Amino acid sequence: MRYCASCGSEYRDDIEQCSDCPGSPRLVEASEMSRRGLPLPHELDQRVFARAGTTDNPLMVEVFTGMLEERDIPVLVRAGRSGVVDKLTTGNLLPWWEILVPEEMRERAALLIERERAQEAATTDEAVRAAEEEERETERSSPPPPAF
Template sequence: MKYCARCGSEYEDSVQDCADCPGNPLLVSAEEMRSRGLPLPHELDQRVFVRAATAEDPFTAEAFVEVLQEANIPVLVRAGRSGVVDKLTTGNILPWWEILVPEDKAPLAIPLLEQERVQELATTDEAVQAAEEEERENEQPPAPPPAL
Protein backbone atom coordinates (compact mmCIF):
# COMPACT_ATOMS: atom_id res chain seq x y z
CA MET A 1 0.00 0.00 0.00
CA LYS A 2 0.95 3.64 -0.54
CA TYR A 3 0.07 6.68 1.56
CA CYS A 4 -0.29 10.40 0.99
CA ALA A 5 2.34 12.14 3.13
CA ARG A 6 0.08 15.19 3.42
CA CYS A 7 -3.30 13.75 4.46
CA GLY A 8 -2.46 10.11 5.24
CA SER A 9 -4.95 8.59 2.80
CA GLU A 10 -4.22 4.99 1.83
CA TYR A 11 -4.03 3.95 -1.84
CA GLU A 12 -3.41 0.86 -3.94
CA ASP A 13 0.15 0.44 -5.21
CA SER A 14 -0.96 1.24 -8.78
CA VAL A 15 -2.11 4.77 -7.85
CA GLN A 16 0.51 7.54 -8.21
CA ASP A 17 -1.13 10.74 -6.84
CA CYS A 18 -3.41 11.61 -3.94
CA ALA A 19 -6.89 12.44 -5.22
CA ASP A 20 -7.83 14.38 -2.07
CA CYS A 21 -4.99 16.89 -1.73
CA PRO A 22 -4.44 20.02 -3.85
CA GLY A 23 -1.49 19.66 -6.17
CA ASN A 24 -1.88 15.86 -6.09
CA PRO A 25 1.23 15.04 -4.01
CA LEU A 26 3.07 11.81 -4.75
CA LEU A 27 2.35 8.80 -2.59
CA VAL A 28 4.99 7.19 -0.38
CA SER A 29 5.56 3.81 1.25
CA ALA A 30 4.80 2.94 4.87
CA GLU A 31 8.53 3.06 5.62
CA GLU A 32 8.77 6.60 4.22
CA MET A 33 5.77 7.68 6.31
CA ARG A 34 7.47 6.36 9.44
CA SER A 35 10.78 8.02 8.54
CA ARG A 36 8.92 11.35 8.27
CA GLY A 37 7.32 10.79 11.67
CA LEU A 38 3.83 10.45 10.19
CA PRO A 39 1.39 7.80 11.47
CA LEU A 40 -0.33 5.36 9.16
CA PRO A 41 -4.14 5.62 9.02
CA HIS A 42 -4.66 2.51 11.16
CA GLU A 43 -2.15 3.58 13.84
CA LEU A 44 -3.07 5.71 16.83
CA ASP A 45 -1.43 9.14 16.57
CA GLN A 46 0.07 9.96 19.96
CA ARG A 47 2.07 13.01 18.96
CA VAL A 48 1.76 16.15 21.05
CA PHE A 49 1.47 19.31 18.97
CA VAL A 50 2.83 22.62 20.27
CA ARG A 51 2.64 26.20 19.00
CA ALA A 52 5.55 27.01 16.69
CA ALA A 53 4.25 30.38 15.49
CA THR A 54 1.20 32.57 15.09
CA ALA A 55 -0.15 34.46 12.11
CA GLU A 56 -2.51 37.41 11.97
CA ASP A 57 -3.84 36.61 8.51
CA PRO A 58 -4.57 33.48 6.45
CA PHE A 59 -1.93 34.35 3.83
CA THR A 60 0.85 34.30 6.40
CA ALA A 61 -0.53 31.07 7.85
CA GLU A 62 -0.51 29.53 4.37
CA ALA A 63 3.08 30.64 3.78
CA PHE A 64 4.10 29.10 7.12
CA VAL A 65 2.39 25.81 6.22
CA GLU A 66 4.22 25.68 2.87
CA VAL A 67 7.60 26.24 4.57
CA LEU A 68 6.92 23.43 7.04
CA GLN A 69 5.62 21.04 4.39
CA GLU A 70 8.75 21.62 2.28
CA ALA A 71 10.80 20.64 5.34
CA ASN A 72 8.62 17.52 5.84
CA ILE A 73 7.39 18.79 9.20
CA PRO A 74 3.76 17.85 9.99
CA VAL A 75 1.65 20.92 10.67
CA LEU A 76 -1.80 21.79 11.99
CA VAL A 77 -3.35 25.22 11.63
CA ARG A 78 -5.94 26.27 14.18
CA ALA A 79 -8.01 29.43 14.05
CA GLY A 80 -7.83 31.30 17.34
CA ARG A 81 -10.75 33.61 16.62
CA SER A 82 -13.65 33.41 14.23
CA GLY A 83 -14.66 37.06 13.95
CA VAL A 84 -13.93 40.62 14.96
CA VAL A 85 -16.51 40.55 17.72
CA ASP A 86 -14.88 37.59 19.55
CA LYS A 87 -12.36 39.75 21.36
CA LEU A 88 -15.11 42.06 22.58
CA THR A 89 -17.65 39.44 23.58
CA THR A 90 -15.54 36.55 24.82
CA GLY A 91 -12.30 38.23 25.84
CA ASN A 92 -10.45 35.84 23.53
CA ILE A 93 -7.11 37.46 22.77
CA LEU A 94 -5.50 34.59 20.88
CA PRO A 95 -3.95 35.36 17.49
CA TRP A 96 -5.95 34.66 14.38
CA TRP A 97 -4.01 31.50 13.46
CA GLU A 98 -1.87 29.14 15.50
CA ILE A 99 0.71 27.05 13.65
CA LEU A 100 1.15 23.78 15.52
CA VAL A 101 3.88 21.17 14.98
CA PRO A 102 4.81 17.94 16.78
CA GLU A 103 6.70 18.66 19.97
CA ASP A 104 9.82 16.85 18.76
CA LYS A 105 9.87 18.90 15.52
CA ALA A 106 9.46 22.31 17.22
CA PRO A 107 13.24 22.98 17.47
CA LEU A 108 13.41 22.63 13.66
CA ALA A 109 10.16 24.44 12.86
CA ILE A 110 10.49 27.55 15.02
CA PRO A 111 13.70 28.89 13.37
CA LEU A 112 12.26 28.17 9.90
CA LEU A 113 9.12 30.15 10.69
CA GLU A 114 11.06 33.01 12.28
CA GLN A 115 13.20 33.22 9.14
CA GLU A 116 10.06 33.25 6.97
CA ARG A 117 8.56 36.03 9.11
CA VAL A 118 11.73 38.14 8.77
CA GLN A 119 11.71 37.65 5.00
CA GLU A 120 8.02 38.58 4.86
CA LEU A 121 8.59 41.76 6.88
CA ALA A 122 11.54 42.73 4.68
CA THR A 123 9.44 42.19 1.56
CA THR A 124 6.62 44.27 3.04
CA ASP A 125 9.02 47.10 3.95
CA GLU A 126 10.46 47.06 0.42
CA ALA A 127 6.97 47.20 -1.09
CA VAL A 128 5.99 50.14 1.12
CA GLN A 129 9.19 51.99 0.24
CA ALA A 130 8.68 51.36 -3.48
CA ALA A 131 5.07 52.59 -3.28
CA GLU A 132 6.13 55.76 -1.48
CA GLU A 133 8.83 56.44 -4.09
CA GLU A 134 6.34 55.89 -6.92
CA GLU A 135 3.88 58.25 -5.24
CA ARG A 136 6.54 60.94 -4.92
CA GLU A 137 7.48 60.55 -8.60
CA ASN A 138 3.84 60.88 -9.67
CA GLU A 139 3.09 63.94 -7.59
CA GLN A 140 2.46 67.02 -9.69
CA PRO A 141 4.41 70.12 -8.71
CA PRO A 142 2.11 72.90 -7.51
CA ALA A 143 0.88 75.25 -10.21
CA PRO A 144 2.76 78.56 -10.33
CA PRO A 145 0.81 81.54 -8.97
CA PRO A 146 -1.05 83.58 -11.61
CA ALA A 147 0.87 86.53 -13.01
CA LEU A 148 -0.34 89.97 -11.97
Protein backbone atom coordinates in the same frame (compact mmCIF):
# COMPACT_ATOMS: atom_id res chain seq x y z
CA MET B 1 -12.13 -7.74 17.23
CA ARG B 2 -12.85 -7.08 13.57
CA TYR B 3 -11.80 -4.09 11.47
CA CYS B 4 -12.88 -2.21 8.38
CA ALA B 5 -10.10 -2.36 5.80
CA SER B 6 -11.32 0.95 4.31
CA CYS B 7 -11.51 3.27 7.32
CA GLY B 8 -9.83 1.21 10.06
CA SER B 9 -12.83 1.32 12.43
CA GLU B 10 -12.89 -1.37 15.08
CA TYR B 11 -16.01 -3.51 15.63
CA ARG B 12 -17.18 -6.33 17.88
CA ASP B 13 -16.77 -9.86 16.49
CA ASP B 14 -20.52 -10.26 15.89
CA ILE B 15 -20.68 -7.31 13.44
CA GLU B 16 -20.20 -8.22 9.76
CA GLN B 17 -20.11 -4.89 7.86
CA CYS B 18 -18.78 -1.36 8.43
CA SER B 19 -21.57 1.10 9.13
CA ASP B 20 -19.36 4.13 8.42
CA CYS B 21 -18.15 3.43 4.88
CA PRO B 22 -20.17 3.66 1.64
CA GLY B 23 -21.13 0.24 0.36
CA SER B 24 -20.79 -1.24 3.87
CA PRO B 25 -17.62 -3.28 3.26
CA ARG B 26 -17.17 -6.58 5.08
CA LEU B 27 -15.00 -6.55 8.18
CA VAL B 28 -11.72 -8.47 8.47
CA GLU B 29 -9.64 -9.94 11.28
CA ALA B 30 -6.51 -8.24 12.64
CA SER B 31 -4.33 -10.77 10.80
CA GLU B 32 -5.91 -9.72 7.48
CA MET B 33 -5.28 -6.03 8.26
CA SER B 34 -1.65 -6.89 8.95
CA ARG B 35 -1.38 -8.96 5.75
CA ARG B 36 -2.67 -5.96 3.76
CA GLY B 37 -0.22 -3.62 5.50
CA LEU B 38 -3.00 -1.58 7.14
CA PRO B 39 -2.53 -0.18 10.66
CA LEU B 40 -4.87 -1.09 13.50
CA PRO B 41 -6.43 1.83 15.41
CA HIS B 42 -3.94 1.59 18.28
CA GLU B 43 -1.04 1.67 15.79
CA LEU B 44 -2.01 5.02 14.29
CA ASP B 45 0.02 8.21 14.66
CA GLN B 46 0.46 9.11 18.33
CA ARG B 47 2.57 12.28 17.92
CA VAL B 48 1.93 15.28 20.13
CA PHE B 49 1.65 18.60 18.29
CA ALA B 50 2.74 21.91 19.85
CA ARG B 51 2.36 25.55 18.81
CA ALA B 52 5.23 26.77 16.65
CA GLY B 53 3.68 30.10 15.74
CA THR B 54 0.56 32.16 15.28
CA THR B 55 -0.77 34.71 12.84
CA ASP B 56 -3.80 36.86 12.24
CA ASN B 57 -3.21 36.89 8.48
CA PRO B 58 -4.85 34.05 6.50
CA LEU B 59 -2.36 34.44 3.63
CA MET B 60 0.58 34.05 5.99
CA VAL B 61 -0.95 30.81 7.31
CA GLU B 62 -0.64 29.43 3.78
CA VAL B 63 2.90 30.77 3.39
CA PHE B 64 4.03 29.29 6.74
CA THR B 65 2.31 25.97 6.08
CA GLY B 66 3.84 25.62 2.62
CA MET B 67 7.29 26.59 3.85
CA LEU B 68 7.19 24.03 6.70
CA GLU B 69 5.83 21.26 4.48
CA GLU B 70 8.63 21.90 1.96
CA ARG B 71 11.04 21.12 4.80
CA ASP B 72 9.16 17.89 5.67
CA ILE B 73 7.66 19.27 8.87
CA PRO B 74 4.06 18.05 9.34
CA VAL B 75 1.69 20.95 10.04
CA LEU B 76 -1.75 21.29 11.57
CA VAL B 77 -3.46 24.67 11.49
CA ARG B 78 -6.06 25.39 14.14
CA ALA B 79 -8.33 28.40 14.00
CA GLY B 80 -8.53 30.16 17.33
CA ARG B 81 -11.74 31.63 18.67
CA SER B 82 -10.81 35.22 18.30
CA GLY B 83 -12.43 38.18 16.69
CA VAL B 84 -14.33 41.31 17.58
CA VAL B 85 -17.35 39.48 18.98
CA ASP B 86 -15.29 37.00 21.00
CA LYS B 87 -13.14 39.75 22.48
CA LEU B 88 -16.21 41.73 23.50
CA THR B 89 -18.18 38.83 24.93
CA THR B 90 -15.55 36.46 26.29
CA GLY B 91 -12.34 38.44 26.57
CA ASN B 92 -10.66 35.72 24.50
CA LEU B 93 -7.48 37.22 23.04
CA LEU B 94 -6.14 34.13 21.28
CA PRO B 95 -4.51 34.62 17.87
CA TRP B 96 -6.69 33.75 14.93
CA TRP B 97 -4.57 30.81 13.69
CA GLU B 98 -2.19 28.55 15.53
CA ILE B 99 0.43 26.67 13.55
CA LEU B 100 1.04 23.31 15.20
CA VAL B 101 3.92 20.92 14.47
CA PRO B 102 5.18 17.72 16.13
CA GLU B 103 6.60 18.58 19.55
CA GLU B 104 10.09 17.41 18.64
CA MET B 105 10.16 19.79 15.63
CA ARG B 106 8.69 22.83 17.40
CA GLU B 107 11.92 24.79 17.92
CA ARG B 108 13.08 24.33 14.33
CA ALA B 109 9.64 25.27 12.97
CA ALA B 110 9.37 28.34 15.22
CA LEU B 111 12.77 29.55 13.98
CA LEU B 112 11.74 29.03 10.35
CA ILE B 113 8.46 30.88 10.90
CA GLU B 114 10.25 33.85 12.48
CA ARG B 115 12.74 33.99 9.61
CA GLU B 116 9.90 33.92 7.10
CA ARG B 117 8.05 36.62 9.04
CA ALA B 118 11.18 38.85 9.08
CA GLN B 119 11.75 38.30 5.36
CA GLU B 120 8.10 39.15 4.63
CA ALA B 121 8.36 42.35 6.70
CA ALA B 122 11.55 43.37 4.89
CA THR B 123 9.92 42.70 1.51
CA THR B 124 6.89 44.77 2.50
CA ASP B 125 9.06 47.67 3.69
CA GLU B 126 11.05 47.54 0.45
CA ALA B 127 7.85 47.56 -1.64
CA VAL B 128 6.53 50.57 0.29
CA ARG B 129 9.78 52.49 -0.27
CA ALA B 130 9.76 51.64 -3.98
CA ALA B 131 6.14 52.76 -4.35
CA GLU B 132 6.85 56.05 -2.56
CA GLU B 133 9.89 56.70 -4.75
CA GLU B 134 7.90 55.96 -7.89
CA GLU B 135 5.17 58.35 -6.74
CA ARG B 136 7.72 61.12 -6.12
CA GLU B 137 9.26 60.60 -9.58
CA THR B 138 5.83 60.69 -11.22
CA GLU B 139 4.98 63.93 -9.42
CA ARG B 140 8.27 65.56 -10.56
CA SER B 141 8.06 64.46 -14.19
CA SER B 142 4.39 65.16 -14.88
CA PRO B 143 3.61 68.62 -16.32
CA PRO B 144 1.46 70.95 -14.25
CA PRO B 145 -2.23 70.94 -15.10
CA PRO B 146 -3.33 73.67 -17.52
CA ALA B 147 -4.67 76.87 -15.97
CA PHE B 148 -8.16 77.97 -16.93
